[in-house]
Amino acid sequence: QSVLTQPPSVSGAPGQRVTISCTGSSSNIGARFDVHWYQQLPGTAPKLLIYGDNNRPSGVPDRFSGSTSGTSASLAITGLQPEDEADYYCQSYDTSLSGSVVFGGGTKLTVL
């Protein structure tokens, strides 16, 4: 059971907007620790998509954006494209048990 909770799957048609939620608690997202997002294509390593809540590394399209509110965070993808079909993971920091890097369980995005 992951410390951060994500929906197992989401889907959308090309061109649409989808959001992926990441729900935490007062010991991680709710404590205002940064949330990061990764995209993992099949058979490859995760790729950093968003860091520090809503910052994109060089090369990541501005179709991807992040936000946080209370104990939750969200990744939004606009103008959905077939190549966006992948697994997405959120990451944050948790203060329980002496402090840990924590990940969400992952969300499979299907482009219909």
Add this chain to the structure above:
Amino acid sequence: QVILQESGPGLVKPSETLSLTCVVSGFPITSGYYWGWIRQPPGKGLEWIGSMSHGGTTYHNPSLKSRVTTSVDTSKNQFSLNLSSVTAADMAVYYCARHGPRTAWGLRWLQISYDYWGQGTLVTVSS
């Protein structure tokens, strides 16, 4: 260009020790950034194993802490992971990665994302 490459046995027997090395190319491991290990069981999500500085400061996942040893070899620009007493539950793809692009200090490094990842190496636990 920062490149990380994991290496080590792809098969480990139950109760033995899993040993992996991550060679870093294109970036000095002594630059002040932290480095980490993350694993992913087949078909499952990501799990943090531990993070370390080149100076020897280490932080480990409490659920694995008693079995994990990490180290850095600055002369070879690489860092390593040892996981003892492995079971079938330790079968996973193991990734090494760099904390970045932001920087931090001490325990705050655990709040930083991972900006560069190795390709991952699958470790199977079986007799």
